[in-house]
Amino acid sequence: MNASTGRYQVSIEADPTVPVIRMTRDFDATPAQLMRAHTDPELFARWVGPDGMETKIIAWDATTGGRWRYVSAAGGEEYGFYGSFHEIGEDRIVQTFTFDGHSDNVALETVRFEDLGGGRTRLHAQSLVDSFESRDQWIASGMETGVEQGYAKLDALVAGM
Numbered sequence: 001m002n003a004s005t006g007r008y009q010v011s012i013e014a015d016p017t018v019p020v021i022r023m024t025r026d027f028d029a030t031p032a033q034l035m036r037a038h039t040d041p042e043l044f045a046r047w048v049g050p051d052g053m054e055t056k057i058i059a060w061d062a063t064t065g066g067r068w069r070y071v072s073a074a075g076g077e078e079y080g081f082y083g084s085f086h087e088i089g090e091d092r093i094v095q096t097f098t099f100d101g102h103s104d105n106v107a108l109e110t111v112r113f114e115d116l117g118g119g120r121t122r123l124h125a126q127s128l129v130d131s132f133e134s135r136d137q138w139i140a141s142g143m144e145t146g147v148e149q150g151y152a153k154l155d156a157l158v159a160g161m
Contacts, residue, residue, distance in 0.1 A: 019135040029158035031113035047153040
C-alpha cells in the first residue's frame with residue numbers, strides 16, 4: 001500500500017522467459033464485488049482506463065463464449081477494444097483482448113481474484129501475447145498509467161457497493 005495516498009499500487013512485471021505481462025493488486029473488496037465490477041458492463045465502463053476517458057460499451061455478453069467491445073474517448077480521439085470471454089468462472093475470467101489500432105496483436109488474459117479474508121482481495125492478471133516485441137510495445141504504450149488510474153476508480157466504485 002502507498003502510505004502517502006492510502007491506495008494500493010499495482011505491480012506490473014514482464015516475464016523474462018515468455019511474452020507475458022503479470023499484474024497484481026490488492027483491493028478492499030470481496031472477490032464477488034470485483035467479479036461484478038469486471039463483468040457488469042455499466043460498472044466496467046465507470047472504472048476502466050485512465051482518468052479523463054469516457055467509455056461506451058458497444059457489445060457485452062459476459063458469459064463463457066460471449067464477446068465484448070467498447071470504445072474509450074477523450075479529447076476527440078477514440079480507441080476501440082474488443083475480445084471474447086473464453087471463461088467466466090466464480091473467481092476467474094479468461095478472455096482475449098485486442099486494440100483496434102493493433103488488431104494483429106491479440107492478448108490472452110486471465111484475471112483471478114484471490115480472497116485474502118476480511119473483505120480484501122488480491123487481483124492476479126496475466127496477458128500472454130505473441131512475441132516479446134509485442135509485450136514490450138504494450139508496456140511502453142502507457143499501460144501502467146491506465147491500469148493505475150483505472151484501479152483507483154475501481155477502488156472508489158467497490159467502496160460504494
